[in-house]
Amino acid sequence: QVQLVESGGGLVQAGGSLRLSCAASGRTVTSYATGWFRQAPGKEREFVAAITGGGSTYYTDSVRGRFTISRDNAKNTVYLQMNSLKPEDSAIYYCAADRATEFTASYARRTTYDYWGQGTQVTVSS
Secondary structure, eight states, X not given: OEEEEEEOOEEEETTOXXXXXXXXXXXXXXXXXXXXXXXXXXXXXXXXXXXXXXOOEEEOTTTBTTEEEEEEGGGTEEEEEEOSOOGGGOEEEEEEEOSSSSOSSOTTOGGGOSEXXXXXXXXXXX
16 A cells, blocks of 8 residues: 655745645555645645656646656655745645556546545645
8 A cells, every 4th residue: 555645734925935745655656656736625626736757747837837846766755846826826735646657647637646645734825
């Protein structure tokens, strides 16, 4: 089994930065394709960013240029650096992992992912 644990969320003012971490444990997940999603109150969970085992990255339009996804395979950890945060970025952020190095289906679909973390709250004040 694979466990994903997110950390790094918190309260920040608009324009500030946060770095989220997603630490994986259990079966070897060193190079699993991984994504970040977020869910705001009353809204569906939406795709934010993704990274393959080889390091290819993908972003939703609203965060491109502000957020950066990266991974440290030696630490079994994927990061989401979030800069220039806006109030509309406020949500619970979840990391999720596919069971392969490359995505087995669309990286933006929730159903592509086999493993999910419990989420970490990000609140951006105006």
